[in-house]
Amino acid sequence: MPISESMVQDIVQEVMAKMQIADAPAGKHGIFTDMNEAIEAAKASQKIVRKMSLDQREKIITCIRRKTKENAEILARMGVDETGMGNVGDKILKHHLVADKTPGTEDLSTTAWSGDRGLTLIEMGPFGVIGAITPCTNPSETILCNTIGMLAGGNTVVFNPHPAAIKTSIYAINLLNEASLEAGGPDNIAVTVEKPTLETSNIMMKHKDIPLIAATGGPGVVTAVLSSGKRGIGAGAGNPPAVVDETADVRKAAQDIVNGCTFDNNLPCIAEKEIVAVASITDELMHYLVSENDCYLASKEEQDKLTAVVLAGGKLNRKCVGRDARTLLSMIGVNAPANIRCIVFEGPKEHPLIATELMMPILGVVRAKDFDDAVEQAVWLEHGNRHSAHIHSKNIDNITKYAKAIDTAILVKNAPSYAALGFGGEGYCTFTIASRTGEGLTSASTFTKRRRCVMADSLCIR
Numbered sequence: 001m002p003i004s005e006s007m008v009q010d011i012v013q014e015v016m017a018k019m020q021i022a023d024a025p026a027g028k029h030g031i032f033t034d035m036n037e038a039i040e041a042a043k044a045s046q047k048i049v050r051k052m053s054l055d056q057r058e059k060i061i062t063c064i065r066r067k068t069k070e071n072a073e074i075l076a077r078m079g080v081d082e083t084g085m086g087n088v089g090d091k092i093l094k095h096h097l098v099a100d101k102t103p104g105t106e107d108l109s110t111t112a113w114s115g116d117r118g119l120t121l122i123e124m125g126p127f128g129v130i131g132a133i134t135p136c137t138n139p140s141e142t143i144l145c146n147t148i149g150m151l152a153g154g155n156t157v158v159f160n161p162h163p164a165a166i167k168t169s170i171y172a173i174n175l176l177n178e179a180s181l182e183a184g185g186p187d188n189i190a191v192t193v194e195k196p197t198l199e200t201s202n203i204m205m206k207h208k209d210i211p212l213i214a215a216t217g218g219p220g221v222v223t224a225v226l227s228s229g230k231r232g233i234g235a236g237a238g239n240p241p242a243v244v245d246e247t248a249d250v251r252k253a254a255q256d257i258v259n260g261c262t263f264d265n266n267l268p269c270i271a272e273k274e275i276v277a278v279a280s281i282t283d284e285l286m287h288y289l290v291s292e293n294d295c296y297l298a299s300k301e302e303q304d305k306l307t308a309v310v311l312a313g314g315k316l317n318r319k320c321v322g323r324d325a326r327t328l329l330s331m332i333g334v335n336a337p338a339n340i341r342c343i344v345f346e347g348p349k350e351h352p353l354i355a356t357e358l359m360m361p362i363l364g365v366v367r368a369k370d371f372d373d374a375v376e377q378a379v380w381l382e383h384g385n386r387h388s389a390h391i392h393s394k395n396i397d398n399i400t401k402y403a404k405a406i407d408t409a410i411l412v413k414n415a416p417s418y419a420a421l422g423f424g425g426e427g428y429c430t431f432t433i434a435s436r437t438g439e440g441l442t443s444a445s446t447f448t449k450r451r452r453c454v455m456a457d458s459l460c461i462r
């Protein structure tokens, strides 16, 4: 067979990728000083991934799952130490969830039509090299979860992680490449730069070899990605309300809501951020929150002091995000008992500690005069993010009405919010919930292109 120029180029790319494997110093796989070089490396690696069988991709993913579990505690501790946010125990659980429940290649399904005029398939093919921007709230969880899905789809990935979580992110990226090498795959299936900045992010977003960008973070980054001129997957902010109606098991609702709200100190974007309760059960709910669920009832004066600290100058104080309830109370001079997990108070929906997405265990409770009023207030509090909402109710008509009105990517009924991630609920896990752009809970298929493959007048054997 004659050797074409493109075949020679392919061989050169492959050899270059293998040389990178040999050259990369230990602990530095996938880490570059220059964004353009990082993208080149991911591109070379994608050429190799592209030629791999699904079985080979799956072998790498199995190795990633094992390494994620083996390193869950290290990653959890690094994340807490570096960012000062969240807690180690819950972060370990989150890494296990990523390892066990992030879909792999089984997520890629084929659609087929066959008939007199032949056989047509829709196959899910890779985009190539995907650009991904990740948050400091779930840094390694997002990187590991994104890479499993993107690689399953046949892609490699360039990360521009949050600078406040870069050490943890680098550790995770190194781990991903070690897993690939161990399973016989290439180095640089996931890459990043040592010092991610807005400039490196811009280089990535504008690069000709990046056809798709997945942004996980607040409104700023999602807007930036959607303005890039590239296809963007926007996993943006939320402010999930938990509605409790008069038909709910109020005692269980209190327990579920506090468990969901305090998970990793309220960092997950899906976590309960406030409660809207119908008036007839509000007092009962407050009773269970305080007497059975380790909640601290903040006085008006304490609410004011908390507002001044948490929203200093009207801006969310990063030093409060992801802190536990006792630390937050100590910031306003309250020495709370050791069992305290959450701060609660009753207030109007406009209260700044209720209306703002805080990402800390502070739960304002809004009293609604009836269910319709509860729905109206909850929809207002969700701010049109269409991200996540929760409800405790045994009335199917009420649940349906709420689901239609709030129109979120996630709606958990009668369980803690984390049931939406497959933790105590059915379904797979993701840490990138594309609320803004509508893909919802992302998985391998989200990171693929639909490609129509047509055979006319043959292969129909019906």
Ligand code: NAD
Pocket (backbone or CB within 6 Å): 133, 134, 135, 136, 137, 138, 160, 161, 162, 163, 198, 201, 216, 217, 218, 219, 220, 221, 224, 234, 235, 236, 237, 238, 268, 269, 357, 431, 432, 433, 434, 435
């Ligand atoms: P953030 O918006 O401060 O940062 C997220 C990432 O975007 C970081 O890597 C940051 O460096 C980058 N970034 C920010 N502005 C940018 C811009 N203009 N251009 C390019 N990059 C930019 O968010 P965070 O504090 O790290 O995370 C918390 C936020 O993320 C919350 O609002 C939370 O709801 C949201 N979040 C959403 C999801 C989801 O799946 N929808 C998951 C986790 C977090």
